Every structure is written in structure tokens, then in C-alpha cells.
Amino acid sequence: MKIRAVFAAAFSCCANGCSIVEEGVWELKTKYYWYLILQGLIRMIQNNSVFNIKYEIFDEDIDYLKTTDNSLEYEEIYGLFTINIKENEYILYPDQDDSEEIKRSYSESLITHFIVLNEALKLMNNNQYVAIKYLEDSTIWLEFRIENDIVLISKVYCDMYRMKDICANEKYLRGKRYYSFKNVSVPIKIVRDEIRVKSLRFIDEIRAIDSKLLSLLKIKHLINLINTF
Known part of the structure; x- marks a missing residue:
């Protein structure tokens, strides 16, 4: 059954409090049960469209990393990375159907991106302002301004050279x-x-x-950051 038909059936049941069976797969027993499911789906879709991290490890790199002799040589893992903030894209991201060669031209340092995001998240606990530098262009920053339970996010250009990837003072x-x-x-x-x-x-x-990759220093650092929350 198509997703649209499922939603239509569920909404109908929510409205009428009915119980139906279609093709022996879906049984809608109570209005409240399906109301909760629909609300969960709606929240998930809304949250993903509001602030969504997208990434992908290159297939060739996965194959390479699976060879035991090579895996521990890596200090970084490369792939595609961006953050979608509502209808805005932080970093250019290729189409899913693009070739591996085209995708390579968008290569990003995945471990470092996740480290910087988690370090920024940690700083947000005690700071009203945090900005992170785009790894591939030191003039581009993603700015987080915290106001109560809301974050105001902006993409800014600043040609002032800074060594650090994170700034907690505007x-x-x-x-x-x-x-x-x-x-x-x-x-x-x-x-x-x-x-x-x-x-x-x-x-x-x-x-x-x-699993041996978890012993890499940068991966260990990332895991430690995650575990602080």
C-alpha cells in the first residue's frame, strides 16, 4: 500500500474512530493510537526539515578501510557533508545520482566536522554565541546565537584569519x-x-x-565529546 494511501486511511480512522483491515496488512484499532503515530511522523519530518545533518562516506573509502592492513593508516575519513537549516544549505552537496568522481569534488573531512559540531554544542551550554569555521574555507562561518530555547543560525563571511575552528566571542x-x-x-x-x-x-x-578504527585518536576524541552529554 502506498504511503499516501496509508496516511489517508489513518486520517480517516482518526476522524471516525473506526477499525479497518486493508489487504491483511494494516489494522487500525483505535483513533488515539494512530493519532500518536501520525504526530510522531509529522514531528520527525518537521525536525528533519528544520535542522538536518547529511553525510555520506565514499564507497571506495569504505572498501579500502575494510582491509585490515590499511584501516589504521587513516587519520581522517572523507565523504560528503552538509547541514540543511530549513531551506538553506550550509555546504554544497551533490545529487545522489552523481558519479563517484563528481562526488569526490565535494570531499569533506567527516571526523573533523563531527568533532567541531560536538565541541560547539558543548560551548552552547555556557555561551550565548558560538561560531564554527568551514573547514575548506576559513572565511566562511556558521553562527549560532542562543536566545532562551531558540538558536538563531546564520552563515557569515569574515576575512579575519583565525587559527581555531570555533569562536565563542562575537x-x-x-x-x-x-x-x-x-x-x-x-x-x-x-x-x-x-x-x-x-x-x-x-x-x-x-x-x-x-572496529579497529575506533582506536584512532580523532575517533576517540569524538566519542569522548559525545559521552559528555
């Missing part, structure tokens, strides 16, 4: 200019949950490739 980004989006409002809980969930998923994928 005065150090003097002369900044807003880039493609400004003050996009996101509940801080969604930001925290998404960073934690995707970080854990990334670690699980690394473990599935080769």
Missing part, C-alpha cells in the same frame, strides 16, 4: 557580513538531538566498517 569576527541566510530560528533541542543522533550513527558506521 568580537573576534569583526567586519563579518551575512552570507546566504541570516537568523534562521531553530529550537535548540532539535539542534542538540540532531548533532547527537548523527554523531552516534557515524560512530556506528565506523564500527561496522572496522
